[in-house]
Amino acid sequence: MSSISCRNLCRTFHQGDEVITGLDHVDLDIEEGEFVCLSGPSGSGKTTLLNAMGGLDTPDEGEITVGKYRVDKLSKNELAEMRLHDIGFVFQAYNLIPVLSAIENVEFVMQVQGIAAADRGARARAILAEVGLQGLEDRRPGDMSGGQQQRVAVARAIVNQPALVLADEPTANLDTRSAAQFMDLFVALNRQHGITFVISTHDTRVMAYARRLIRMRDGRIVADEQQEPHGMAV
Amino acid sequence: MKRGSLSVVSTLAWRNLWRNHRRTLIMLLAIAIGVWAMIFMAALMRGMTDEMMRNGLNNLPGEVQIHQANYRDDPSVANSMAPPAGELARELARPPVAAWAARVRVPAVVASERDSRGVTLLGVDPASERAIGSLPGDIQEGRFLEDEHDRGLVIGRKLASRLETALGKRVVLMSQDPQNDIADRGVRVVGIYRARLEGTEDQFVYAGRAAVQEMLGIGDRVSEVAVTAHDYRAVDRWYPQLAAAVGQGLEVAPWTELDSFLASYLSVQDGFSLVFMVVVFLVLSFGLVNTLAMAVFERVREIGLMQALGMPPSLILGQLLLESLYLLGLGLALGNLLALASIRPLESGIDISAVAQGMEMMGMGTTLYPALALTDMAMSTAVVIVLGLLASLLPAWRAARLEPVTALNTTM
Known part of the structure; x- marks a missing residue:
């Protein structure tokens, strides 16, 4: 499902009279099980490309295929269905639902999917333990630190073992140790379960984990390189 | 979902x-x-x-009335009916009918020594009228009629004041008999009632039914039969069965028809x-x-x-x-x-x-x-x-x- 194909993607934004180019004729293929970093300065189009792949935003032109889905052709409901079952999102801001506890946040997607309570409870507890949040299951986001919240967000993204995880600056608000833990977890999931990761970042420490590094500037892909991942020194 | x-x-x-x-x-x-x-x-x-x-409904009275077919066009004594009997009497004894009363109701004039007023004369049987709740509840002076043979007259406080008469005084009742001749009788005021509405006190006077029938020379005939089930909102559900039971020449009308304003x-x-x-x-x-x-x-x-x-x-x-x-x-x-x-x-x-x-x-x-x-x-x-x-x-x-x-x- 996770092979991604983008053809001639264009996206512009209007800010007053100014036209900002988000994506400028982007062509890209990502194979199933790849661990890819999109890098580049702010405004280079990383987040716009991620949003387009996840069906959160619709390009002005071009085609996107994610697995069996022609993303640019799907209705709102079909996009929601695709995101619900096949894609895990991690955002820069922790983006948890404030009225739900940590475990309820992790269970959220499974609940919408209709997974039985006992099953989703067990899976949520296990994944929270895996991200080091054992004992904090019943805390609300307001009672957790930024790092703990981001761990919950990651747990939520991967608990269902989606085929594709799209992460937008996932370590931007984390200290080096937490960032390293997350990246190690992502790499492990990629290796063990074949989950495809596409991570946007301008953090060189994160880029070091990627086997494929795509550099963007002004909405274009300016470099697309394979590399030997070497992790980050903590 | x-x-x-x-x-x-x-x-x-x-x-x-x-x-x-x-x-x-x-x-x-x-x-x-x-x-x-x-x-x-x-x-x-x-x-x-x-x-x-x-x-x-107390003034009508009842939620349903049975009349001779022409009575509502010409409410004179000529359009009277025989009291309920046979199938109609059996239907009136059956629920949801709670009570009924047969009465004589004719236009009349009451004259005192000082004045005279047009009124509606009701010849009633106090026991059955009481059951349908149509009698004045507040007798201010004197008493109400004892039975249908009572030869006294009960009038409203307002009427007494207009006629400048009082309890125990004699007044003359006048109406028309079926031959359109004047039927009259001197009666004594035995009670003065007070009603919630002054208009009621002015309009209705009560006499014993048998006494009024005798005055008018109509035997045991009555003007109307008033029926109640004590639930005015449900009248449409039960009055058709009465309509089916009355004989030819009679009509059954619910209150919604009798008083379209109400x-x-x-x-x-x-x-x-x-x-x-x-x-x-x-x-x-x-x-x-x-x-x-x-x-x-x-x-x-x-x-x-x-x-x-x-x-x-x-x-x-x-x-x-x-x-x-x-x-x-x-x-x-x-x-x-x-x-x-x-x-x-x-x-x-x-x-x-x-x-x-x-x-x-x-x-x-x-x-x-x-x-x-x-x-x-x-x-x-x-x-x-x-x-x-x-x-x-x-x-x-x-x-x-x-x-x-x-x-x-x-x-x-």
Whole structure:
């Protein structure tokens, strides 16, 4: 499902009279099980490309295929269905639902999917333990630190073992140790379960984990390189 | 909707409702007071309507009347009927008929030494009239008739004053017999009654039925048979069986036909209650829309997040409507309790004698009895739920239509 194909993607934004180019004729293929970093300065189009792949935003032109889905052709409901079952999102801001506890946040997607309570409870507890949040299951986001919240967000993204995880600056608000833990977890999931990761970042420490590094500037892909991942020194 | 979806939607709706306690409590109070106002006003109006209907039906009297076919066109003694017998008598003895009375009712003139007035002479059998509740309840002086053979006359306080007569004095009763000859008789005033309406005191005089039949020379014939089941709203359900039982030449008419003003007043009052409820809630709905619009505005990012995680627009819509439904439900419960607590103690009557003069024009007495009815509570509940959900639909629909990426990038 996770092979991604983008053809001639264009996206512009209007800010007053100014036209900002988000994506400028982007062509890209990502194979199933790849661990890819999109890098580049702010405004280079990383987040716009991620949003387009996840069906959160619709390009002005071009085609996107994610697995069996022609993303640019799907209705709102079909996009929601695709995101619900096949894609895990991690955002820069922790983006948890404030009225739900940590475990309820992790269970959220499974609940919408209709997974039985006992099953989703067990899976949520296990994944929270895996991200080091054992004992904090019943805390609300307001009672957790930024790092703990981001761990919950990651747990939520991967608990269902989606085929594709799209992460937008996932370590931007984390200290080096937490960032390293997350990246190690992502790499492990990629290796063990074949989950495809596409991570946007301008953090060189994160880029070091990627086997494929795509550099963007002004909405274009300016470099697309394979590399030997070497992790980050903590 | 999947079971898990329903559970998460209801959890989110309930917890989000209490995120801003103060705003929710204020809105809750507003809905509760609105609901209380709807039910309280409906109870007052129902009480007023019941009072007017009772008075009106006591004057008719009865919820159904049986007449000779031409009687309503020409209510003279010539259009009288034989008293109920056979199948009709058996039908009148069967529920839901609670009581009936056969009476002579003719236009007449009462003359005293000083003055004379046109009146309606009622020749009644006190026992059966008492059962249908058509007799004046308040005998101010003297006594009421003892039986149908009583040769005395009971007149209203107002009429006594106009005729300048008094208890124990003789007056002359005059009417027409079936041959259109004058039938008259001197009678003694044995009682003076007081009615809730002065018009009643002025119009109706009571004499023994047998005495009036004898004066008019009509044997045992009567003008009408009044029937009651003590439930004026249900008359259409039971009067057709009486209609089927009467013989040829007689007609059976429900009160809605006999007094079309009362009938239209009842339907206007029922309609007015609904209009009042709708108006009250329309005012409230502005607050409700504002509450929900603010809730959506404050949670745009969260809604975007839920969409990004795959929550379909229908569930977002459902969650916000459920939030509104919780608020409405709590407001309704509180409002209904308030209404029960405030109306029950007043059911024994509210003294409105200060404005009774004006109320008499509407056919009411000096005490108002609020009547709490389940139908009014159900109607206010239906109005609140239907209009409340309609008012919530727009902000909820707009939330469900948000673009995830726009919503996620919203800064508050």
